[in-house]
Amino acid sequence: MIGGLTVSPKKRYYCKVMLESSGGERQKSGSGHESPAELSVKGPFYAGGLRFSCQRCSACCRFESGYVYLSRQDVSLLRTALDMPYDKFIEKYCRWVPEWNGKSRLSLKEKRNYDCIFWSKEHGEGCRVYKERPLQCRTFPFWPSIMESKDNWEMTAQDCPGTGEGELHSRDSIEKMLAKRRMEPIIFRDI
Numbered sequence: 001m002i003g004g005l006t007v008s009p010k011k012r013y014y015c016k017v018m019l020e021s022s023g024g025e026r027q028k029s030g031s032g033h034e035s036p037a038e039l040s041v042k043g044p045f046y047a048g049g050l051r052f053s054c055q056r057c058s059a060c061c062r063f064e065s066g067y068v069y070l071s072r073q074d075v076s077l078l079r080t081a082l083d084m085p086y087d088k089f090i091e092k093y094c095r096w097v098p099e100w101n102g103k104s105r106l107s108l109k110e111k112r113n114y115d116c117i118f119w120s121k122e123h124g125e126g127c128r129v130y131k132e133r134p135l136q137c138r139t140f141p142f143w144p145s146i147m148e149s150k151d152n153w154e155m156t157a158q159d160c161p162g163t164g165e166g167e168l169h170s171r172d173s174i175e176k177m178l179a180k181r182r183m184e185p186i187i188f189r190d191i
């Protein structure tokens with residue numbers, strides 16, 4: 001039990017990315033997709049805002065393998081917080097994830113038990129770099145792949161107890177998060 005919530009190691013949703021797809025996030029299919037004409041009349045399903053407050057249950061940072069991809073801004077913030085030179089930071093905390101197109105993406109490492117490399121019991125059972133955590137973590141669950149449809153949002157809510165609870169995030173703030181993801185691309189290199 002953590003923070004009043006039972007965390008099962010069998011939880012399936014994970015805010016680390018599950019696949020190495022070119023979109024960078026696990027894609028879920030569903031019937032919640034609407035046509036451009038419908039969207040122009042009603043707006044996206046989140047037009048009235050969505051509730052989310054992280055319950056700090058750690059279910060999305062542990063237990064299953066996944067990827068936390070990093071942008072230049074992420075690396076810069078983390079290196080500053082940890083006071084580490086670039087090469088040392090990459091060697092100690094990062095891995096390159098190969099893609100189908102001859103490139104690889106920079107991701108955080110994970111421990112042998114699949115916990116995020118920065119998840120720690122010594123920090124109140126949580127992220128030891130929470131204030132400087134990567135944009136992928138900071139914007140969960142307002143990811144492009146989840147905001148694609150109401151079905152995807154509802155599927156996420158089944159596994160994340162913070163989804164649908166607490167703070168109301170307006171359409172404007174959600175779209176700012178989506179735009180931020182576009183403006184801070186993941187670091188790639190040739191394999």
Ligand code: SF4
Pocket residue numbers: 015053054055056057058059060061140159160161162163
């Ligand atoms: S409430 Fe959701 S976002 Fe917060 S730690 Fe739990 S699973 Fe992750």
